[in-house]
Amino acid sequence: MEVEQNSETKWKAKVSTVLKEASAEQIWGFYGDFFNFHKWFPGLASCYGVHGANGEPGCIRYCGGFSIKSEDGEDSVSWSKEKLTAVDPIHRSLTYEIVDCNIGFKSYESTVKITPSGSDAESGCRIDWSIKVDPVKGWVLEDLVKKFEVGLDRAARRMEEALTNPEE
Helix, strand or coil: CEEECCCCCCEEEEEEEEECCCCHHHHHHHHHCHHHHHHCCCCEEEEEEEECCCCCCCCEEEEEECCCCECCECCCCEEEEEEEEEEECCCCEEEEEEEEECCCCCCEEEEEEEEECCCCCCCCEEEEEEEEECCCCCCCHHHHHHHHHHHHHHHHHHHHHHHHCCCC
16 A cells, blocks of 8 residues: 555555456456446445446446445435546556545546566456545545555455356
8 A cells, every 4th residue: 555645735545456366357357347346346336337338438437335425424325426537458457537426525536557466467467546536524545545445455356256256
């Protein structure tokens, strides 16, 4: 975990996880399905497209769940609309930004990059998730980053499990 907190500027952080049983290409397939990330990410009850073609720059997804509390109170569904701004399938990276939400993020941009971690392309991978966000009222960056770390690790394990134990 890398963290840079300064109340005057954007918060910046990067969380990472390594998978031993899934290749970068296999995991990239899950991220390329931008409109269906709720299948993998804990705390997302729903995720679906509201604009554009799935996985194409400019498309927008709606994500709803309870992972981060909404500004409306504990019992309301937290939601965000996220716009895919860049996709590089060759280097397996994508960038998206939150364009509207009720979770207090005034400016948020993330980049996910998936790289091979072993000596060949089939022997594991690393997922790096970089985040830039304006300071969020009521949060300390380290606590926000911990949520992202836990979420990334659980999502990666779910993806790896789906690949190693496919439903029959």
